[in-house]
Structures are given as structure tokens and as C-alpha cells.
Amino acid sequence: MSLEREAIRILRANDRGGFTIPTAGLYPFQWLWDAGFSALGWMKFDEARAWQEFERLFEGQWANGMLPHIVFHRPEATYFPGPDRWGTRHTPPTSGITQPPVVASFVRMMLEQAEDQTLAQTKARALYPKILAYHRWFKRERDPANTGLTNTFHPWETGADNSPAWDEALARVPVDPTLPPYTRRDTSHVDPSQRPHQAEYDRYLSLLEVYKRCDYDQLRLHRECPFRVVSLIIDCVLHRANRDLAWLSARFGFGDETEIAGWLEASQGAIEALWDEEAGLYYNYDRVQDAPIRVGTSASFLPLYAGTSSPQRAHRLVRTLESWAEQVRYLVPSTDPGHPSYEPQRYWRGPVWAIMNYLIAQGFAEYGYPEAAERIHQDTLKLAELSGFSEYYHPTTGAGLGGGEFSWTAAMALWWEV
Ligand code: DGY
Numbered sequence: 001m002s003l004e005r006e007a008i009r010i011l012r013a014n015d016r017g018g019f020t021i022p023t024a025g026l027y028p029f030q031w032l033w034d035a036g037f038s039a040l041g042w043m044k045f046d047e048a049r050a051w052q053e054f055e056r057l058f059e060g061q062w063a064n065g066m067l068p069h070i071v072f073h074r075p076e077a078t079y080f081p082g083p084d085r086w087g088t089r090h091t092p093p094t095s096g097i098t099q100p101p102v103v104a105s106f107v108r109m110m111l112e113q114a115e116d117q118t119l120a121q122t123k124a125r126a127l128y129p130k131i132l133a134y135h136r137w138f139k140r141e142r143d144p145a146n147t148g149l150t151n152t153f154h155p156w157e158t159g160a161d162n163s164p165a166w167d168e169a170l171a172r173v174p175v176d177p178t179l180p181p182y183t184r185r186d187t188s189h190v191d192p193s194q195r196p197h198q199a200e201y202d203r204y205l206s207l208l209e210v211y212k213r214c215d216y217d218q219l220r221l222h223r224e225c226p227f228r229v230v231s232l233i234i235d236c237v238l239h240r241a242n243r244d245l246a247w248l249s250a251r252f253g254f255g256d257e258t259e260i261a262g263w264l265e266a267s268q269g270a271i272e273a274l275w276d277e278e279a280g281l282y283y284n285y286d287r288v289q290d291a292p293i294r295v296g297t298s299a300s301f302l303p304l305y306a307g308t309s310s311p312q313r314a315h316r317l318v319r320t321l322e323s324w325a326e327q328v329r330y331l332v333p334s335t336d337p338g339h340p341s342y343e344p345q346r347y348w349r350g351p352v353w354a355i356m357n358y359l360i361a362q363g364f365a366e367y368g369y370p371e372a373a374e375r376i377h378q379d380t381l382k383l384a385e386l387s388g389f390s391e392y393y394h395p396t397t398g399a400g401l402g403g404g405e406f407s408w409t410a411a412m413a414l415w416w417e418v
Contacts, residue, residue, distance in 0.1 A: 003385065004413065004414060007414050008045055008410075008414070011041050011407055011410055011414075013405065014038075016074075018049075018055070019073060020034070020407045022034045022403065022406060023391065023403035023406045023407065024078075025078045025189045025403075026078070026185075026186060026190060028076035029071060029072050030060075031070055032068070032069045032100075033099045033100045033102050033355075034407060035054070035057045037106075037415075039411075040109065040411055040415035041408075041410060041412070041413075041414040043113065043415065047110075047119060048119065050110060051110070055127075058130050060094040061130060061134065062090060064137055065133035065134050065136055065137030066137050066141075068088070068090070068096060069095050069156060071092055072093040079185055080182060080183065080184060081182070085182070085208065086208065087212055088216065096216045097153065098138075100158070100159050100234050101134065101237055101238050103134070105237070105240050107131065108124075108248060110124070111124045128245075128248055128249070129254075132245065135238070135241065138238060141218035141219065142218065144219065146266055147266070148266030148270025149235050149285070150234060150235055150238065151229075152228070152230065153207070153211070153227060154204070154207050155170060158229075158233050160297065160299065162196040162346065163334065163335065163348040164295050164335055165295050165299075166293075167341065168289075169289075169293070170203050170227060173203040173207060174226065175203060175206050178209075179202065190402055193345060194345050194346060194402055195347055195402075229284060229286055229293070230274070230286075232271075232282055232284050232303070233302060235267065235270075235271055235306075236299070237302070239264065239268070239307070243264060245260055246260040267306075271308045272313075274292065276292065279320075280316040280317065280320045281316075281320050282302075283300065295339050297334060297335055297348075298332045298335075298356045299356075300336075301320075301321065301363060303363075304317060304366065304367050305359045305362055305363035307363075311368075314367040314369070318364070318369055318372050324337055328344075328396055329397075330352050330396075331352065331375060331395075332360055332379075333395040334348045334350055334351055335348070335349050350394075350395060351392035351402075352395050353391075353392050354380050354412040354418065357376045357380045357412075358415075361374075361416075364376070377418065380412065383398055389404075389405060389406050389410040390406060390409060391406045
């Protein structure tokens, strides 16, 4: 079967009625940034269904504008922590944290490429006020001091759960002695050597108890949450999303461009302040320690996707990518392969992720490095040919890892034509 037909088959199989689960068993609900990538995939063969993905996602939006990272549209017993553990009292039930805000950028891309322009304009126009409310929430509640960067309160929010970037910050989170007992479900679906450690899970769950004690009040979390970082994935995705939101505002005549321009001015300088000249890349930042987190990750390239980098810094990033390429067979490993915490098969500690490759390649292409972009594209293609549409891949052997028949990897095969 061609990759394209197989990708369509997977998206259809993971369709649960207007929303796409990432993969059966391991992730049986709708996740925020997965939904964004899935929508891009659907766009290539069913535009109406693609727009519906966002409509279902925004059913989970909170009254304060927050878009949660999981919408539990219907009960499923194969995942933990489910709606009871989150206890957010939203209908439909949702988690209580967010995830990389890809929506505005993907809505723009879909609008620009849609064959059915009438449908696309109607859908994008209707989504706009909801996306604006979400971005206002980010500004108001995650960056109240207007630093230009947002506070992230959980590794799950970053999407890159067990990245070595969060090791020290997470190790400082005390394990809650009253933590209700729990049974992990992830390790019954996937080999535990490809998933986070138990010590990390205890802290993921302890953080969840902190949110509940704070009643999900973000301003309290700025004071009381023991895990506070700046995540390059969140802030770079948000910066680009704000550029695209301003574009949508102008396109439809909503008139919000000046407000959004103020956000962009702050984040432009603040993202660039995360640059490390000696290392030749950008670092995440620990807000509790007030210090950069000195481990290179695939997110270290995302200021190219944001569009904040100078041409000189883009050039340095190409050199950095080349040095990584000498150490692995397939780009882009999620952690610097020369770093001591690099683990080529453990989730975000080394494996290659097709969706990150797409964002990084787009950045390189836009900065005038088509060879780097094409190398990343070709590597992603080879991985899909070799191992199917896995959740992630081993950067040296190319083995498929994590969940199988994975929606966002399949979606990239369609949208990005890998
Ligand atoms: C998980 O459960 O592994 C997810 O990444 C949390 O969203």
C-alpha cells in the first residue's frame, strides 16, 4: 500500500466522530496539538472533516479562554490520568493544562491551501474569536508581568514530557506524600524502556494535585507551582501563532492587529534572549532558578519556525544541525546526541518525531536553507517507509517506537508529503 493510502487509512481508523485520537489504547481522547497536525492531514482528502477537528477541540475551551490539552469526549478506560483525576468540572470533561498552541498557524495554512474557499473562510472566521480568546489567556494568565515569555507549569504542557530539559526542574518537585495511589496505563501499551520513568510520573501526578489545590487559578500557580519553565516549543509556536492570528485578523477585518503586535514585540526580543552564542542554539529557561537550561533539544531550532532569528543565528543553527547529523543516521533527534542525557529510544530524550521535523524544516526553508529542510524531509520519509507511522523513531536504527498507527505521523505524510 502506498504511504499516502496507508496514512488515510490510519486517520480514518482513528476517527471517533469529528475528532481524531492519536492512537488507540495509549491515547484514546482528543489532544490539543495532535488535533492540529491531524487536521492538516485530513485537509488533503476531506476538507470538511479537517475543519471539524478544530470545532470538536474548541468544545473543550474554558470560559477564561484556556484550551486544555485533552478533551475527554467520551469515557475510555485505557488511559490514565482520566477526567476524574483532573477534576476540572468542565463539560465535556477536560484536563486542566494546555499544550503548544499550533491552532492559529494551522488554520491560516489550511485557509491558504483550501480548495473549498467558501467553506474555509466560514470556518476560519468562526474559529477566530475563540483562538483570540485563547491567546489572550496566554498573555493575561501565563505572562502577567509582560516578560514576552510564558510560564509553563507542567512537562506535559510542553508536549516534550520527559525531555532532559526538564530533569532538574522536575527533580525539585516534591512527591506529594498524600498522592492517591494510581496505576500507569502507558506502560501496558508501550515497552517501558520507551516511556518516562516512574519517578517522573510521581511528579507529573504530584503537580496535578498542586493545580487542584490552586483550583486551576493561574495567578496562584505563578506563586505556588514548584515547576515553572519557559518552553521553547510553547513560546516559539505561540509567537508564530500570534503572527498568523494578526494575519487572520487583517484578512477578516477584525481589527485586533495592534493588540497582537504588542505581544509580538515583547516575545521577539525575549525569545532571542534565549540564544546561547557559544553553544550555537537556543535554550529553554528555568524560571524558578532564573537560569537557562543548558541542554540542546530539537526545540532549540524552533526560533526559525517562530521567525525571530537573525540570518546569522540561522546560519549557526545549520552548523549545529550538521554536527548533530554526524552523530545519528536520521534527523532530528529530540535531544542533542552529544549530551550525556541522550537516550535514543526513550520518548523525548532522543527519538525523532515527524511533527517536530516538519516545524524545524519549515523554519530552515523559510530562512533560505532548502538543503537542510530537504535533508530533514527525506529522513522523515525514510523513517515512515522503513517503520510505518510510529509515534517516534530511533535516530540511528530507524526503528519505530512508542505507539503505532499514529495519527500525527500519518498526517505529516499527507500534508508534508513524506
Ligand atoms: C501522556 O500521558 O503521556 C501525555 O503526554 C500527557 O498528555
